[in-house]
Amino acid sequence: xxxxxxxxxxxxxxxxxxxxxxxxxxxxxxxxxxxxxxxxxxxxxxxxxxxxxxxxxxxxxxxxxxxxxxxxxxxxxxxxxxxxxxxxxxxxxxxxxxxxxxxxxxxxxxxxxxxxxxxxxxxxxxxxxxxxxxxxxxxxxxxxxxxxxxxxxxxxxxxxxxxxxxxxxxxxxxxxxxxxxxxxxxxxxxxxxxxxxxxxxxxxxxxxxxxxxxxxxxxxxxxxxxxxxxxxxxxxxxxxxxxxxxxxxxxxxxxxxxxxxxxxxxxxxxxxxxxxxxxxxxxxxxxxxxxxxxxxxxxxxxxxxxxxxxxxxxxxxxxxxxxxxxxxxxxxxxxxxxxxxxxxxxxxxxxxxxxxxxxxxxxxxxxxxxxxxxxxxxxxxxxxxxxxxxxxxxxxxxxxxxx
Amino acid sequence: xxxxxxxxxxxxxxxxxxxxxxxxxxxxxxxxxxxxxxxxxxxxxxxxxxxxxxxxxxxxxxxxxxxxxxxxxxxxxxxxxxxxxxxxxxxxxxxxxxxxxxxxxxxxxxxxxxxxxxxxxxxxxxxxxxxxxxx
Numbered sequence: 001x002x003x004x005x006x007x008x009x010x011x012x013x014x015x016x017x018x019x020x021x022x023x024x025x026x027x028x029x030x031x032x033x034x035x036x037x038x039x040x041x042x043x044x045x046x047x048x049x050x051x052x053x054x055x056x057x058x059x060x061x062x063x064x065x066x067x068x069x070x071x072x073x074x075x076x077x078x079x080x081x082x083x084x085x086x087x088x089x090x091x092x093x094x095x096x097x098x099x100x101x102x103x104x105x106x107x108x109x110x111x112x113x114x115x116x117x118x119x120x121x122x123x124x125x126x127x128x129x130x131x132x133x134x135x136x137x138x139x140x141x142x143x144x145x146x147x148x149x150x151x152x153x154x155x156x157x158x159x160x161x162x163x164x165x166x167x168x169x170x171x172x173x174x175x176x177x178x179x180x181x182x183x184x185x186x187x188x189x190x191x192x193x194x195x196x197x198x199x200x201x202x203x204x205x206x207x208x209x210x211x212x213x214x215x216x217x218x219x220x221x222x223x224x225x226x227x228x229x230x231x232x233x234x235x236x237x238x239x240x241x242x243x244x245x246x247x248x249x250x251x252x253x254x255x256x257x258x259x260x261x262x263x264x265x266x267x268x269x270x271x272x273x274x275x276x277x278x279x280x281x282x283x284x285x286x287x288x289x290x291x292x293x294x295x296x297x298x299x300x301x302x303x304x305x306x307x308x309x310x311x312x313x314x315x316x317x318x319x320x321x322x323x324x325x326x327x328x329x330x331x332x333x334x335x336x337x338x339x340x341x342x343x344x345x346x347x348x349x350x351x352x353x354x355x356x357x358x359x360x361x362x363x364x365x366x367x368x369x370x371x372x373x374x375x376x377x378x379x380x381x382x383x384x385x386x387x388x389x390x391x392x393x394x395x396x397x398x399x400x401x402x403x
Numbered sequence: 404x405x406x407x408x409x410x411x412x413x414x415x416x417x418x419x420x421x422x423x424x425x426x427x428x429x430x431x432x433x434x435x436x437x438x439x440x441x442x443x444x445x446x447x448x449x450x451x452x453x454x455x456x457x458x459x460x461x462x463x464x465x466x467x468x469x470x471x472x473x474x475x476x477x478x479x480x481x482x483x484x485x486x487x488x489x490x491x492x493x494x495x496x497x498x499x500x501x502x503x504x505x506x507x508x509x510x511x512x513x514x515x516x517x518x519x520x521x522x523x524x525x526x527x528x529x530x531x532x533x534x535x536x537x538x
Contacts, residue, residue, distance in 0.1 A: 021498075021499070024498055025494075025495045025498045025499065028415075028416045028494050028495075028497075028498045029491045029494045029495055029498075031416075032415050032416065032489060032491070032494045033491065047465060048465045048466070048469075053465050053466060054465060054466055054469055055466060055469070055470075056440070056473070057440055057466065057469035057470045057472060057473035058466060058469040060469075060472075060473055060476070061469050061472050061473070061499070151491075153491070154465060154490070154491065154492040154495075155465055155466075155467060155468040155469070155491075155492035155495050155496065156468050156469065156495055156499070157491060157492065157495050160495075
């Protein structure tokens with residue numbers, strides 16, 4: 001790989017250990033992917049922040065960077081951390097909370113600006129911008145809906161790229177890497193959070209390693225496209241989806257279409273799969289959760305207006321957690337009103353990457369296909385998936401199912 | 404002198420010449436749950452410290468590089484890792500832990516056959532992996 005004089009100097013240790021290590025890793029990864037050079041990025045987004053995901057080994061690594069004065073050299077945000085909040089459920093063990101706080105403080109000291117899985121709501125990228133993002137839903141959103149360019153950087157890569165402000169020119173950072181190889185035609189789509197999520201999971205299963213071109217979703221709202229992409233990212237490794245007429249310049253992709261596989265999905269097929277999931281209820285503590293990925297300011301505002309206006313019909317079972325970035329703030333009085341109704345604003349946190357079973361939670365009712373996919377394994381709970389409106393109604397009616 | 408088995412490999416990261424005891428995991432393993440950082444043991448394999456470790460693939464992308472890093476810091480990482488499937492996080496982990504990384508050239512490697520050779524010397528020399536009583 002070609003390196004500039006400045007990049008060579010960093011590799012040789014001119015800026016110190018963390019930067020030399022970062023350069024060594026990014027160059028090695030780039031060379032393994034046949035990248036010819038490094039390119040600047042304007043925004044890095046770090047994943048692997050929950051202590052449950054990275055454990056003591058990850059904490060130790062971040063500690064070693066901070067101990068050697070590592071600081072991000074570009075705008076950097078980080079994924080949400082484990083849900084270390086006080087609630088009516090049991091608490092997480094003290095040592096887990098202590099270690100999670102250390103990770104948060106280390107990343108803050110390196111310059112992380114926000115903790116959220118929706119960094120596009122903190123700083124919206126521009127069309128054509130190069131990014132080093134690690135959170136799958138965010139990467140998919142940036143590539144597919146904005147036309148920015150980011151690979152799915154796993155593990156410590158985005159962290160190290162944030163130190164350098166650079167990434168390797170391979171994958172979707174080059175035009176050929178963005179070409180769809182899988183074609184999916186959707187019939188009878190019903191635009192809702194629930195169906196968009198379920199469809200995302202299905203299309204991901206059909207195209208696990210390649211970028212799909214999806215037709216039949218023209219006119220889908222950005223919110224629903226976001227739900228689709230978050231779910232798609234849990235069943236596919238692809239960093240991008242080309243939606244006909246939604247993705248910037250989608251028609252351009254049609255000109256160079258070199259499709260390897262073609263599929264058709266009828267939404268009626270998904271409906272039967274869904275009825276099984278809706279009935280998978282459990283006895284024991286229930287948590288209602290909306291905000292995977294984190295909600296936009298508009299979404300949370302609308303939801304709170306509705307919740308505060310309606311009021312809870314009976315005390316009922318369970319709390320409702322609404323996930324947002326830690327950059328979203330609410331006044332104390334509103335938070336108190338919400339808390340009295342069993343609603344908690346989960347700022348900067350992610351229940352999906354929190355071992356909720358340690359808090360005594362048995363099952364979670366959510367509208368997120370991504371949560372449906374990951375929570376049984378990561379959070380140790382059963383998951384019931386419903387549409388957003390149904391979840392809010394059920395919660396307000398004290399946990400009784402409202403049809 | 405017993406027979407020496409030879410496999411073709413290609414270097415992804417690190418040294419072109421590495422020797423160690425052959426350790427084999429027949430199945431892909433996860434860095435989250437299958438590895439004990441304190442003693443460098445992999446479930447079903449035992450200690451992989453300073454070995455030439457062969458595995459079809461590694462899973463657990465987020466934590467993997469960190470576990471490799473922690474093993475490296477304790478002197479318990481393998482010297483070399485040879486696998487069929489390479490992804491960027493595995494490369495990152497190998498750099499952090501200073502583990503040489505190679506890919507099997509053929510996708511049809513028989514890991515059960517390799518398992519039967521476990522404990523023998525394994526040396527990578529250029530694009531060849533030699534296994535037998537070499538030293």
